[in-house]
Amino acid sequence: MGWLSKFLSSSIGQKVIMSLTGLFLMLFLVIHLIGNLQLLKDDGGEAFNTYAYFMTHNPLIKIVSISLYAFILWHAFQGIRLWQSNRAARGNDKYAVSHTRSSETAARNMAWFGIIIFIFIILHLWQFWLKMKMGVLPEVSVAAYDHPVQNLYLPVAEAFSNILYVVFYVVCIVVVGFHLWHGFWSAFQTLGINHPRYTPLIKTIGYIYSIGMAVGFSIIPIVMYFAR
Numbered sequence: 001m002g003w004l005s006k007f008l009s010s011s012i013g014q015k016v017i018m019s020l021t022g023l024f025l026m027l028f029l030v031i032h033l034i035g036n037l038q039l040l041k042d043d044g045g046e047a048f049n050t051y052a053y054f055m056t057h058n059p060l061i062k063i064v065s066i067s068l069y070a071f072i073l074w075h076a077f078q079g080i081r082l083w084q085s086n087r088a089a090r091g092n093d094k095y096a097v098s099h100t101r102s103s104e105t106a107a108r109n110m111a112w113f114g115i116i117i118f119i120f121i122i123l124h125l126w127q128f129w130l131k132m133k134m135g136v137l138p139e140v141s142v143a144a145y146d147h148p149v150q151n152l153y154l155p156v157a158e159a160f161s162n163i164l165y166v167v168f169y170v171v172c173i174v175v176v177g178f179h180l181w182h183g184f185w186s187a188f189q190t191l192g193i194n195h196p197r198y199t200p201l202i203k204t205i206g207y208i209y210s211i212g213m214a215v216g217f218s219i220i221p222i223v224m225y226f227a228r
């Protein structure tokens, strides 16, 4: 397995890890958005609480969730390492700077966006996920289960009745959108899927995906705020 650890610590190995973990996180965002859109149903949170209970009690999804936390940390850790080595390389090779300025600018922004997103995720988990994990939320009956479930809709509705949280979420979600805008096609490029015929298509899908995620997630706090 020496070749594997050698590959994973090489510069290309680190980029492949960024791509694979990034693609997994992009898939998570699609599922997370579909689930969160249940918040917009005018049913007092019934559909959302049913979905949240299922997602947190299904054994298979529990395993996927643990991988998700690990991949978030791995993606962030690897991103910081790559950022540091890019900075070191820039410091050592002034000539290279003038020739690769645009790609380095994108990479530098990716790192800043990534840091903002990482801080957002910590605050976000603290606000909703931790309350649910600690079991401190009041319980509510839902038609799908013969026992009460935690009312996760409550803290979300409470948060999005405050304009400051709405603005905070929308700003962070826009940053997520920018990160995905570059990250989507960059992930495919790193994995070697780079072809004059397919790259424009991948870029277009990436742009549609990033806008879809940014708009989809943003409308949740906005609609919840105005529908109070």
Ligand code: HEM
Pocket: 032, 036, 052, 055, 065, 068, 117, 121, 124, 125, 128, 129, 132, 152, 156, 169, 173, 176, 217, 218, 220, 221
């Ligand atoms: C309107 C926007 C959003 C709302 C209302 C929302 C809501 C929630 C809620 C209620 C939870 C806890 C229940 C659960 O695990 O599903 C959660 C978990 C989580 N959220 Fe969000 N979220 C939003 C946007 C985001 C964004 C943009 C990201 C990432 C950049 C994100 C990342 C996560 C992660 C990683 C978890 C933990 C998932 C797990 O334990 O499996 N969320 N979110």
